Amino acid sequence: MAEALISIRDLTVALPPGADRAHAVDGVSLDIPRNEILCIVGESGSGKSLTAHAVMGLLPRGVTASGGQILFGGADLLRQRPEAMRKLRGRDIAMIFQDPMAALNPVVNIGQQITEQIRAHRGIGEKEALQQAAGLLAEMGLKDTKSLLKSFPHQLSGGQRQRVMIAMALSLSPKLLVADEPTTALDVTTQAQILKLIKRIQSEREMSVLFITHDFGVVADMADRVAVMRQGRVVESGTTTEVLSNPTHSYTRALIAAVPTGECDLPPPPPDAVPLMAVTRLSKRFRRGGFFSGASAIAAVDNVSLTLSRGETLGIVGESGSGKSTLARCVIRLLDPDEGEILFDGADIARMGARGLRPLRRRIQMVFQDPFSSLNPRETVGDIIIAGPRAYGEDMREASRRAADIMRLVGLNPETMKRFPHEFSGGQRQRIGLARALMLKPDVLIADEPVSALDVTVQAQVLKLLDDVRQQMNLAMLFITHDMRVAAQVCHRVMVMRHGQVVESGPTREIFAAPSSDYTRALLAAIPGRGLLAAV
Amino acid sequence: MRDFLRVFFSRPISLIGLVIFAAIVVIALLAPFLFVRGPFTIVGMPLLPPGAPGLLAGSDVLGRDMVVGLAYGARISLLVGITSTLCALGIGMLLGAVAGYYGGWLDDLLMRVTEFFQIIPSFVLLMVLVAFLQPSLSSTVIGIALVTWPQVARVVRGEFLSLRSREFVQAARTLGMGDARIIVTQILPNALPPIIVVSSMMVGSAILTESALSFLGLGDPNLLSWGSMIGGSRSAMWVAWWTTVLPGVAIMLTVLALNFIGDGLNDALNPRRRR
Numbered sequence: 001m002a003e004a005l006i007s008i009r010d011l012t013v014a015l016p017p018g019a020d021r022a023h024a025v026d027g028v029s030l031d032i033p034r035n036e037i038l039c040i041v042g043e044s045g046s047g048k049s050l051t052a053h054a055v056m057g058l059l060p061r062g063v064t065a066s067g068g069q070i071l072f073g074g075a076d077l078l079r080q081r082p083e084a085m086r087k088l089r090g091r092d093i094a095m096i097f098q099d100p101m102a103a104l105n106p107v108v109n110i111g112q113q114i115t116e117q118i119r120a121h122r123g124i125g126e127k128e129a130l131q132q133a134a135g136l137l138a139e140m141g142l143k144d145t146k147s148l149l150k151s152f153p154h155q156l157s158g159g160q161r162q163r164v165m166i167a168m169a170l171s172l173s174p175k176l177l178v179a180d181e182p183t184t185a186l187d188v189t190t191q192a193q194i195l196k197l198i199k200r201i202q203s204e205r206e207m208s209v210l211f212i213t214h215d216f217g218v219v220a221d222m223a224d225r226v227a228v229m230r231q232g233r234v235v236e237s238g239t240t241t242e243v244l245s246n247p248t249h250s251y252t253r254a255l256i257a258a259v260p261t262g263e264c265d266l267p268p269p270p271p272d273a274v275p276l277m278a279v280t281r282l283s284k285r286f287r288r289g290g291f292f293s294g295a296s297a298i299a300a301v302d303n304v305s306l307t308l309s310r311g312e313t314l315g316i317v318g319e320s321g322s323g324k325s326t327l328a329r330c331v332i333r334l335l336d337p338d339e340g341e342i343l344f345d346g347a348d349i350a351r352m353g354a355r356g357l358r359p360l361r362r363r364i365q366m367v368f369q370d371p372f373s374s375l376n377p378r379e380t381v382g383d384i385i386i387a388g389p390r391a392y393g394e395d396m397r398e399a400s401r402r403a404a405d406i407m408r409l410v411g412l413n414p415e416t417m418k419r420f421p422h423e424f425s426g427g428q429r430q431r432i433g434l435a436r437a438l439m440l441k442p443d444v445l446i447a448d449e450p451v452s453a454l455d456v457t458v459q460a461q462v463l464k465l466l467d468d469v470r471q472q473m474n475l476a477m478l479f480i481t482h483d484m485r486v487a488a489q490v491c492h493r494v495m496v497m498r499h500g501q502v503v504e505s506g507p508t509r510e511i512f513a514a515p516s517s518d519y520t521r522a523l524l525a526a527i528p529g530r531g532l533l534a535a536v
Numbered sequence: 537m538r539d540f541l542r543v544f545f546s547r548p549i550s551l552i553g554l555v556i557f558a559a560i561v562v563i564a565l566l567a568p569f570l571f572v573r574g575p576f577t578i579v580g581m582p583l584l585p586p587g588a589p590g591l592l593a594g595s596d597v598l599g600r601d602m603v604v605g606l607a608y609g610a611r612i613s614l615l616v617g618i619t620s621t622l623c624a625l626g627i628g629m630l631l632g633a634v635a636g637y638y639g640g641w642l643d644d645l646l647m648r649v650t651e652f653f654q655i656i657p658s659f660v661l662l663m664v665l666v667a668f669l670q671p672s673l674s675s676t677v678i679g680i681a682l683v684t685w686p687q688v689a690r691v692v693r694g695e696f697l698s699l700r701s702r703e704f705v706q707a708a709r710t711l712g713m714g715d716a717r718i719i720v721t722q723i724l725p726n727a728l729p730p731i732i733v734v735s736s737m738m739v740g741s742a743i744l745t746e747s748a749l750s751f752l753g754l755g756d757p758n759l760l761s762w763g764s765m766i767g768g769s770r771s772a773m774w775v776a777w778w779t780t781v782l783p784g785v786a787i788m789l790t791v792l793a794l795n796f797i798g799d800g801l802n803d804a805l806n807p808r809r810r811r
Binding site for chain 2: 332334358362364368369370373374375376377387388391440
């Protein structure tokens, strides 16, 4: 093993009194080797992020490192004065974050944001700093750096923003880059590009990377060494090949097993004679601009047709901006489609008015992406779940009784009905969202990226639940995702979308075995850790 | 709720505000029982200084007891402040909610109407309205409500605009809830914190506005308010300071207390300040 750049010794981070446990990080010892990538992997709440923040000296208020040392070049970072730490950050240790949109200042252009740090530390002129910034952006694989320097964060795509963040982090040639789940908010294809970029930069610049992730697929692609954390402790560590091929701790084995390999073993369902829902040539355009600027229309969904039968799951796969969510929102009539028809049980609901739609609404239900914004924070879970039946005039007592059954069905304790959403974890909230949808006994369930905000282990549980529920209630499910390996787990058929159009569609197994378009092949290739994990 | 109270009372300033305001409310409520003869009864020589026998705060230009005047004035000031704010809240919340929830041309139309009220100098509009309607308690309340509702409408519209695209509102639509039900049960509870804060401050500014109207003689001539006390005594300002300063201090204390309370509410209702 290479000599350590940073040694973490018995690091203990105390949580404020009243938290669920006394220590977020409990006696962690780790070496961050020179010129290597160390991955810390674990579920949310495992203390992996706080360990990284402690190295940066950026622990949140109320949380303090109560014991241990972080040794860097002979000095203990935990006992540095704030000014000394400030000089260190950026120059020796830099960090990139999960959400580049939140980490960039929305009202300052990219050029100024990058050069600010260079100028603050190096004291060079603006022109020279801008030149360096352009060079950095080019190194990140970004084209047209000149106009990029003048643009603002909202004008860039998620992948571009993360590249800009990395450029900023690298602007002072730090010895260590701390990456805290830098790809979790990105598409699978963009994620693959960013991972490749970080790996390339690491070997070119011969620096160390501390990479935080919850996804063993990413670990397999990235890490030289890996440390598995659980409840504030390191349960296992070693080189990546060691840990992947011979995991000693049961938790590590569970984490590895939770990563879908992208192998599809669901049989295609028997073709139904009459599909429950048939969408034909559906289009939806969004108009941009207004009174003064010329209006232009963007086709978010362009001439899309699909069928959906009882008991089957159709996956709609594509990157963000491919129109898959718009399609789902048209099908459930949260949006009004411009053209085409949606035949549901023999009736065209594409242009149906609110009154005609109302009795049909309860038969098409939806599970939303964001477990935080999809539940009303001011209502109790019980009220959220019985809201649907109440809207259709169902008796309060009857609805409450059914709500308890449904909560048991989705794996929640009915006694928690009086609690508010913020008292639940992300996975539990998705279960609440599913319970709300199931209360109306729907025929069609639309799941819009239901697991993309969840940890890999929780993802597996929620996906299994969705599949069980589909079987039990004989639902037709429309499953929207950007992640091919998730689609492989639950979808009988998939439809790949790009720029609002269908690229290809067919039984999942066939598409995975023999994709006919380059785009699908790229999506499949982007699955993190595909080759490595499958070999294990 | 417990968190809310803890944060609210953790700032001494909001506690001070609440105590002052509560004291003023108690005085206003008790005035008719403590001073049965009413504020217009002449009790002695005019312009007696505070501390004169039986006159804690002196007497005004007509020889009326200042203490009684201040107590009865509190009734009018609070009544006008609270009722006009409630009226403004009613109009503003209705229009703001409709504009923010439905968007589109309805939003454009309602916001242009709102701006129409905002670009007219509000005090001038108010004076014209009150003069036109004949000065009385109800015309003052209606006038103040008419010039202050745009503020509420703006806040409510902004909240609705951001909340209506949240997934839980979309979920409510897919559950088949009607628009009215979604507005009242889903969005409104989430939009309440800023509305409460704005309205606590609006009560303060309505009291100020009422005082200004009364000072100009546009208040209800049959009622004594703090503004009309100052207006009626301004000729004696240089010889008997207490006739103008005391009601002025009363106005200042009330408005200050309401602003303190508003600040405290702002912190206590902000989920980020809670822990």
